[in-house]
Each structure stands twice: as C-alpha cells, then as structure tokens.
Amino acid sequence: MVTILRTLNGKALLVAFAVTALLLALIFYGSRDLQNFDAALITYLFGTIFALFGVTYRYTVWIQRPPTWMYFKRGFQLFFNGRILYHFGFFLKKSVVNIGLQKFVYPRGKYRWLAHFLIAFGCMTAFAITLPLTFGWIHFTLAPGGIDIYEAHFFGFTVFNFKLGSLIAFMTFHALNWSSYMVIFGSLYFLRKRLTQPGLIATQNFESDLLPLILLIIISVTGLGLTYSYQFMKGFAFDFLAVLHAISVIIFLIWIPFGKFFHIIQRPAQIGAHIYREEGIKQGMAVCPHTGNQFDTQMHVNDLKEVTKELGFNFDKPDGTSHLDLSPEGKRSLLAKAHLEARLKGGNLFG
Amino acid sequence: MSIENMYNPNLEFFVDMQRCIGCKACEMACAECETNGHESMIHVNYVDRATTIQTTVQVCMHCEDPVCANVCPADAISKDEFGIVHTANTERCIGCSNCVQACPFGVPKKVEEYDLMMKCTMCYDRTSIGKKPMCATVCPSGALFFGTREEIAEMRPNSTPVNTFIFGEEIVNTKVNIMMPKGSNELRIY
Numbered sequence: 226m227v228t229i230l231r232t233l234n235g236k237a238l239l240v241a242f243a244v245t246a247l248l249l250a251l252i253f254y255g256s257r258d259l260q261n262f263d264a265a266l267i268t269y270l271f272g273t274i275f276a277l278f279g280v281t282y283r284y285t286v287w288i289q290r291p292p293t294w295m296y297f298k299r300g301f302q303l304f305f306n307g308r309i310l311y312h313f314g315f316f317l318k319k320s321v322v323n324i325g326l327q328k329f330v331y332p333r334g335k336y337r338w339l340a341h342f343l344i345a346f347g348c349m350t351a352f353a354i355t356l357p358l359t360f361g362w363i364h365f366t367l368a369p370g371g372i373d374i375y376e377a378h379f380f381g382f383t384v385f386n387f388k389l390g391s392l393i394a395f396m397t398f399h400a401l402n403w404s405s406y407m408v409i410f411g412s413l414y415f416l417r418k419r420l421t422q423p424g425l426i427a428t429q430n431f432e433s434d435l436l437p438l439i440l441l442i443i444i445s446v447t448g449l450g451l452t453y454s455y456q457f458m459k460g461f462a463f464d465f466l467a468v469l470h471a472i473s474v475i476i477f478l479i480w481i482p483f484g485k486f487f488h489i490i491q492r493p494a495q496i497g498a499h500i501y502r503e504e505g506i507k508q509g510m511a512v513c514p515h516t517g518n519q520f521d522t523q524m525h526v527n528d529l530k531e532v533t534k535e536l537g538f539n540f541d542k543p544d545g546t547s548h549l550d551l552s553p554e555g556k557r558s559l560l561a562k563a564h565l566e567a568r569l570k571g572g573n574l575f576g
Numbered sequence: 577m578s579i580e581n582m583y584n585p586n587l588e589f590f591v592d593m594q595r596c597i598g599c600k601a602c603e604m605a606c607a608e609c610e611t612n613g614h615e616s617m618i619h620v621n622y623v624d625r626a627t628t629i630q631t632t633v634q635v636c637m638h639c640e641d642p643v644c645a646n647v648c649p650a651d652a653i654s655k656d657e658f659g660i661v662h663t664a665n666t667e668r669c670i671g672c673s674n675c676v677q678a679c680p681f682g683v684p685k686k687v688e689e690y691d692l693m694m695k696c697t698m699c700y701d702r703t704s705i706g707k708k709p710m711c712a713t714v715c716p717s718g719a720l721f722f723g724t725r726e727e728i729a730e731m732r733p734n735s736t737p738v739n740t741f742i743f744g745e746e747i748v749n750t751k752v753n754i755m756m757p758k759g760s761n762e763l764r765i766y
Contacts, residue, residue, distance in 0.1 A: 292674055293649040329671075329691040333613070424610030427701035428662065488667040491650060495691065498672040521677055529647065529678050536646045539745040540680065542766045548743045553682030558623045560681060560741075561593045561632030563765045564754060565623075571757025574594050576735030 237285035244281040245274060248360075256361025257381045266359045268471050272478035273359055279482030280490055287491070291535040295528050300497035303504040312500060319496040340414035344441065347407030348489070354400055402452055405445035412438045412445075437485045443473045501525070514546075515555030526550065582705045583658050589698065589712065590728050590737055591635065592755040595719035596620065598631030602711035602720060609710050610701040611663070617685065617696040618711050633719050635711065636661060636683045636696035637741075638751035644675035644684055644695075652693070659751040660700055664693040680743045680765075698752075734758050741765060 252270075256262040288297045304312045322328045327345060331338040357363040357379070368374035368386055375394065376386040387393040396403075416438045419425050429435065447470035454463045481487060505522025513520050530549050533540060540548035551559065568574050600620050607616040619634040642661045645653035652668035653675060655661045664675070664684075671691035675684045684695040699709035712722035721728060728737060737753035740762040747762075754763060 287651070290649065290651075292647045296649050296672065323691075329689075332689040422610065423701045424613065427704050428611055428697070485667060491668060492670070494650065495670040498670045501672070521673065525673070525677060529674060532647055532674075533643065533678055536643075538643055538646070538678075540743050542744040548680055548746070548766070549677065551682075553676060553679070553684075554619075554621055556680060556682035557619055557621055557632055557634045559765055560634070560763075561621075561623045561630065563763060564593050564756070565630065567756055567760065567763060568594050571760070573734060573757070575592070576732055576755060576757060 234282070234286045234289070236289065237282045240285045241278045241282040245278045248274065248277055252360045252362075255380045259361065261364045261378070261381065262361035263358065263364070268475060269355070269359045269478075272475035273356065276478040276481045279479065280487070283482040283487065284490060292532050293494075295532050296494065296497055296501060299501055299524075299528065303500055306504070315500060315503070316496055319499055320493070323495055323499075324493060336414065337418075340411040343407040343411035344415075345411075347404040347411065347445075348441075351401060351404040351408075354404075399452070402449055405449045408441050408445045409449075412441045416442070433485055440473060440477055440480075444470065444477060447473060511550070513552035513555040514550060515558055516552055518552065520552035520554075583703065584706050585658065586724050587703070587706075587708070587722060588725065588728075588737075589635065589709070589752040590721045590723075590755055591633065591752060592719050592721075592732070592735070593632045594630075595717045596631045596633040597717045597719075598622070598629075599716060601714045601716060602633060605710035605714040606696070609697075609699045611697045611699060612694065615687065615694055617663075617694060619682070634681060634683060635709075635720070635752060636698065637681050637739075637748075638698060640749040640751070643678045643680060643748075647674040647678040649674060658704075660698055660703070661695075662700070663695045663697050666692060669693050680741070680746065680748055728755075736760050738763055 252262070253259065287293055304316075327338065327341055330341045362380055364378050366376050366378065368376050373389050374386050375389055376383050377397075378384065387397065416435070419429055419434060419438070425434075447466050450466040451463065451470060454461055454466055477486070481489070502522065502525075505524040509523045510519040511521050511523040511526045512518065526549060530540075530547055533549065542548060548556065565574075568576070598620060602618050603616045603620055606612065606618040607614050609617070617636075619632075621632055621634075622628075623630045623632050638655075638659055638661045640659070642653065642655055645655060645661060648664070648669075649672060650668045650670045652664040652670075653661065654665070669692050671686060671693065673686045673693070675693050675695075676686050684693050686692070687694050699707075699711075703709060708722040709720075712720045715721070718731070721731070725737070728735075732755055734757070735755040736758050738756040738760050739750045739753045741748045741750065741754075742762055742764040744766045756763060
C-alpha cells in the first residue's frame, strides 16, 4: 500500500482533486442546490466523478512526460503569440474537421470512416445528453398553465420548449436511442473487421481492442432494451435491463482513464501538433546536410534535440552537430555509407 | 495455439546493405503485409546517386530501447515481449512526427493523408505464427535474410552479425542485425 502511494504523482493528484471538487461545486450550483438533481441517477454520478478524477490524473501524468510537455508548453506559447484570434479560428476549424468529423480516417476507407463517425457521434451525443442530466444541470417540466408544452431547463434557466407529441418531442425523448443505433452499427463494423483481418488479429488483444467494442454494444443494446421494454413489452425484464445497463455504463466510465477510451481525451492534442507544425514552417525549415532538401521545421529539430537529451539519448557528433540534424533519408544513407566503409576496410564487400 | 507458442525466437533478421541491388522487390512484398494495412514500409534509397549506383535497404531495427517510443508524446508506440517495436497505435498517434525525426535509422514514415505514423513491424502477422517477413522471402540478392544464426553463419562465413550501432555519443542496440566484416562487434556511424 505504501509503495502504491509512493508511486502516485503529487501534481496530478492535486489537479485531479481540484477538478473533481470544481465539478462537485458545479453540480451543487447547477442543480440549484440539488433540487433538480435526479436521485435515480446517483450510481451514474459516482461513476462519472470517478471517471473525471481518473481522467484528470492520467492526463496530468501524461502531459508531464518530456515529449508531451514540450508540445503542451509550445502549444500554449504559439497559441498566445499575438495571433490569438487567428489561432482560435484555426483551433475551431480543426476541431470540426478532425475531432467532429474525423476527416483523417476517411482516406483509410470510407466505411471505416463512417463506422468511426457513427461511434464517435453516437458517444458524443450520448455524453452531451446524459452528463448534464446526471449532474442535475438539465431537467424538464410541464409549462405552467397547460399539459401539452414541455420545457427544458439548463442550470435552472428555461432554454427551450416543445409540444408533447410533436416531431421535436419524439426526436428529443428518443435521442439516446438514435445514439445507440449509431454506436451499435459502428461497433459491429469494427468488431467484424477485428475478427476477420489477419493484421488486426495478430496485433490486437482482447481487453484493449475487443472488449471496448463489446462494452459499447452492451451499453447500447441494454439502453435500447429499456425503451422497447416499456413501450412494446409492458415493462418485461425492465429492472434486469436497467441494472445491466447501469453496470455496463459504470464499467465504461471508470475504465475511460485506463483503456482505449482515453484516446477520446487525448486526441485533441492532434490539433496542437498541427498548430506547432504551421507556426514552425513560418519560423523556418531545417535542411538536411546530406540530401540538401528541407525535411522538417527547425523548431521541431531543435526541440527534439532537447527532448531526446532529457530522455537520456545523446546524438551529438564529435564535430558539434547532431545526428538529428539529418533527414530520415540522410540518416539511412549515412548508415549505408558507414557500412560500406566498414566493408571496404574489411577487404571484402560481401563477406 | 497462442501466438506466444508460435513465435520462433531463434529466427532473426540479418541485413547486408551492400548486397542490395535496388530491385525494390521488397517494397512490393512489404505492401502485402497485413499489419501495415498494405502500405509499403521498407525503404530502398540511392545512397548518393551523383557518385554511385549504391542503394541501401532499411527495415525497422527494433531497438532494445526504442527512441521512437520514448519521444512519442502520445504513448502510441509499444515494444512487446518478443522485442518487436510496433507501429503507432492508430487511435493514439497524433501525427506529430517526433518518431520520424528522432529514429536514428530513419525508419518511421508519416503518412500525411492519414495524419499517422506507420512503420515496419517485422510482418508481425507472419512472424507471430512462425513465418518469415515478406521482404526477406523475396529478396533475390541476400540483402535481407530471416533465419537462424547457424544458417547465416553457414551462408556468410566471412561475416559477423552486428546489432550495436554508435551514433556520436549514443550507443543503440537492436533486435535486427547488420552483416559486418568477420570479427566486428559494432558499426560506428560517426
């Protein structure tokens, strides 16, 4: 136990506690002193709080690693370098294209993209609906003076209303069902791919690659089952489905910091890498001393020299330059040249 | 049978760059690798085309302490129990190119349209079930060989496999060997 405590990261613990405390405060005030809090969702709330603590802890540990910290630090420096509005626009554009639409998946296959988009969109909409409901930030009431207008409140403020029995009401009340269908179709595509493609079969493992898909399918199927149970089967097996749904969702939530789902949190760093690249190009490109061609931004090359040294690698050459000054092609060529020289010294090219 | 039982640790990769004739058969074969998603990952380059027709061939050397994995800000590169350094995990890789620029052998490739790093995994779909990597099965000149130490010793009696490389101040040990003059124990690049 003492050993485990010693391995904990102090900074990360502090940040995780602070963020969790902030969420608890927001839950308290957002639900108007808990009067709008739905006690039936308490188990989901505990799962979410644990997930937030775990995600914040892991994220903070993660960004402290030298290469990650370098990007994090540079990302902030470049973002606030006097062109904040431009970078904010760039960030928004990339967020829509890369995070919202996941455009980079499309060149790897249109069905692959569609399946990934369905899972991502399904999960994001489900999060957007269930988290505020669990926190008591959103709740619905009948509008005063009638029984056919429903009002949605956010943080206690009325944000919109709709007529019961209308198309908007149907779409709103079944929003989680649409998310479930999206997640099921997307997950089945990837499950099929993972069970049939030799390259994936060779490199995957059950808990990292198959279990997340199975879990998403269980969550979605049991969620849909709740609707079908009360609408078409007179509540048949409702309690069983509700418990199964809650268990699978809570496993999903508490597993976010540890498994495959952490990439949902990690992925926006890709936008930081794009800003870093774009700003680096403006500052100047590095030229490979072997090929004579530009191959990377000079800022990246310089930062990598620093990061590799911090990690215990020293590629400095006797002449004061670095092996990292070379492009990948230059590195390969110099290795081949060194090999040729060694062979020539050995007196036989082929041995 | 589990993969662990089928991977043959006695089989090793031996590269002899001077034997490369630049035919690029390995490039075509590499694109058949299932773990690469049918993208060719092997590198065949002219060393210095203005002065020599010498070509060089480069597979991932699968370093003992892989720089690529160390500099990855997204923890996307991992090394398994057989010493294979795997290509970037697609869900984690943020396409920053740290690994591309830090690899001392110039191996990882950034595929811009996927915003993803990809590299040789020593045909893990094949080697994990006891087969040879695609490139080594088609190389006509013996520049790429996958087999036992006894086999290579018999084929190349005047050479020694070396897996220690010196890049300035850095010593890098790898799983893949390069064939050197007999008695060598390292290849010094600088």
